[in-house]
Amino acid sequence: MSPVELHHLAALAAVVDEESFEAAADALRITPPAVSQRIKALETTVGQVLVRRARPVTVTDAGAPYLRLARQVAALVHDTEVEVAGAGQSTSPAVVPVAINSDSLGTWVLGALAPLSGAVSFDIHREDQDHSAALLRDGTVMAAVTTASRPVQGCTVSRLGVMTYRVVASRVFADRWFSEPPASDGPDVDSLRAAPVVVFDRKDDLQDAYLRARGVPAAVPPRHHVPSSADYADAVRLGMGWGLLPDQQCLDDLRSGALVELDPEHRTDVMLYWQQWSLRTSALDQTSAAVHAAAARHLG
Incomplete structure (x- = not known):
């Protein structure tokens, strides 16, 4: 299996959090087709359907571990950014x-x-x-x-x-x-x-x-x-x-x-x-x- 791309994981978390591809695109500041491409690419990489394409978008059983991974990666990245920025520097919550x-x-x-x-x-x-x-x-x-x-x-x-x-x-x-x-x-x-x-x-x-x-x-x-x-x-x-x-x-x-x-x-x-x-x-x-x-x- 090919390595999972971090921006693909971010797209997965966004479509679940925002409940639609369009809202996820706004949150990520990219186009809806780009969000769709990233989700399809992630599903191709892992060989399984990860989200139910309905309103609201929900994660499948196969997608749940990847959604957890997406959140864990985002949390670790944020902690690293805060550490690198140093005390007193402005970072997003x-x-x-x-x-x-x-x-x-x-x-x-x-x-x-x-x-x-x-x-x-x-x-x-x-x-x-x-x-x-x-x-x-x-x-x-x-x-x-x-x-x-x-x-x-x-x-x-x-x-x-x-x-x-x-x-x-x-x-x-x-x-x-x-x-x-x-x-x-x-x-x-x-x-x-x-x-x-x-x-x-x-x-x-x-x-x-x-x-x-x-x-x-x-x-x-x-x-x-x-x-x-x-x-x-x-x-x-x-x-x-x-x-x-x-x-x-x-x-x-x-x-x-x-x-x-x-x-x-x-x-x-x-x-x-x-x-x-x-x-x-x-x-x-x-x-x-x-x-x-x-x-x-x-x-x-």
């Missing part, structure tokens, strides 16, 4: 693509990343913590907040801490749909079958897992899908339905009485881990240190 679940993004992670924003450009992918490992595996991101304790190939893993979720509802909603005060063993099955529930999106299994544990088929209660962490919490506060909220989003309202905890005996602890490439770069090391420091302050 390193790009660190990361996958973060919505609740972490909406409560504690952005505060950790903000101090690095002058030196690092973050490409944040909002992804459920149970599915973010796939983005590491296919090379889309360099690091992720995930529930996966087993490292993806080529990655290291470390524990961040626990996010505790409570079954809550607005006081008005609880008075309407559930017994007052709530039973010691939680809401009764008939109430759970009838009461509307707020679900983040169709990957979110927290509420459905709770229903199954209480003997209620997940498909039975009416549901609202609200795919934004802040808006999801607002939907619960406004009485659209009950839902599971992390401590970071509900403790103040529980203390004030605006929210009611429906089932204090059945809280859900979600252990979070930080997975990142084994490859060490300055930007990735800084990002990891900032995330771990914030997790120590905000997670159980």
Whole structure:
């Protein structure tokens, strides 16, 4: 097999990041036919189709290792440029693509990343913590907040801490749909079958897992899908339905009485881990240190 050309790898990363050949051409400041030629040349070199030519452009299984390689090369080149330029010299920020679940993004992670924003450009992918490992595996991101304790190939893993979720509802909603005060063993099955529930999106299994544990088929209660962490919490506060909220989003309202905890005996602890490439770069090391420091302050 012929050696892989670095500018071909750069084109692969660009079409995946920008999601089209045209946008990749703008990012690379070349023409779309030139981007297409570079991708075709890379595929000819490796003898496999590396991208799905659709909208958005996505990497194939065969392309995933080359996408990881493209990002690793870009990260090492950037570190070398910074080293050669020397202290005090202006260089473009390193790009660190990361996958973060919505609740972490909406409560504690952005505060950790903000101090690095002058030196690092973050490409944040909002992804459920149970599915973010796939983005590491296919090379889309360099690091992720995930529930996966087993490292993806080529990655290291470390524990961040626990996010505790409570079954809550607005006081008005609880008075309407559930017994007052709530039973010691939680809401009764008939109430759970009838009461509307707020679900983040169709990957979110927290509420459905709770229903199954209480003997209620997940498909039975009416549901609202609200795919934004802040808006999801607002939907619960406004009485659209009950839902599971992390401590970071509900403790103040529980203390004030605006929210009611429906089932204090059945809280859900979600252990979070930080997975990142084994490859060490300055930007990735800084990002990891900032995330771990914030997790120590905000997670159980």
